[in-house]
Amino acid sequence: MEKNAINTNGLTAMDMYFQTKRDAHDGGIWLALRRAKVLKAKKLLKPKKSSRDWLDKQRTALMVVSSLIATMAFKAGINPPGGVWQDNENGHKEGTSIMARVEQGQQHNQGIYDAFLISNTIGLVSSLTVIVLLISGLPCMRLVMGLLMLTMWIAVTATTVTYIVSIYFLGTSKESLHSFKEDLLSNKHHLVQDTIIIASLAWIFLLGLLILGHVIRLLYKLIKKILRLVIRGVNRCTLRPRYHPPV
Incomplete structure (x- = not known):
């Protein structure tokens, strides 16, 4: 029946x-x-509602985004902002990055290139990791997709940092590179500096909202599950059939 x-x-x-x-x-x-x-x-x-459809859509979106980030990171790595030197004069070497050039009294340039190289490498490796995991045939489970999305967050954040460092290098002259910190302390306003600050704060705010939303969602599910178990236990105790002795 x-x-x-x-x-x-x-x-x-x-x-x-x-x-x-x-x-x-x-x-x-x-x-x-x-x-x-x-x-x-x-x-x-x-x-x-089929969760399989949602997982397939997420898989496709992750593959597209990770491929784009990997392409941009690879292109930026072999052709860094500012280009490369075309001659061997003044102590530099042909084919090396202009951004990595360290002149006398310009030691801060090396720090800019290091920040660019680290963030760009993190973005490239993270996006390639997502691509490899997606094409390796892993089961489309929510836990696996959650880990892949977390890796994509890292890749997107690294790409944002790479862009900010590149804009800072390209939009600021050598003479004003050294005075960047002093300009911030003296409240002098420049378009490049203001753009970097606003973009950084906006990105941090967005990441904070996403993390807060996921934390609230997880806490809600956990509390809901605990309450469900408590109510189920109470119902079993209160609705248990009583024994009535025969008269």
């Missing part, structure tokens, strides 16, 4: 239980229906 069978009125055994008058002895009936996992007709007729 089908436990979730629907009658001509569109009701299951669980629906009929809630619609009929109950007395003190009906707790055992409800408990038996719950143990048999009898559902209401509303839940049976509700169209099921």
Whole structure:
């Protein structure tokens, strides 16, 4: 016999239980229906949402975004901002990055290139990691997709840092590179500096909102699960059928 069978009125055994008058002895009936996992007709007729479709869409989106980031990071690595030297004069070497040039009294240039190289490498490696994991045939589970999305967050953040460092190098002259910190302390406003500060704060704010949203979501699920277990335990204690001795 089908436990979730629907009658001509569109009701299951669980629906009929809630619609009929109950007395003190009906707790055992409800408990038996719950143990048999009898559902209401509303839940049976509700169209099921396939999580597989959502996972497939996420997989496709991750593949596209990671491929784009890997392409940009590779291009920026072999052709850094400012280009490369075309001669061997003044102590520099042909084909080396202008951005990595360290002249006398310009030691801060090396720090800029190091920041660019580190962030660009992190973006490239993170995006390539996502691509390799996606094409390796891992099962499309929510946990796996969550780890892949976290890796993509790292790649996108590294790409943002790479862009900010590049704009800072290209949009600021050598004479003003050394005075960047002094200009910030003296409240002098420059377009490049203001753009970098606003972009950095906006990105930090966005990441903060995303992290806060996920934390709230996880806490909500955890509290909901705990409350469900508590309510289930209380119902088992209160609706347990009582023994009535024969008269």
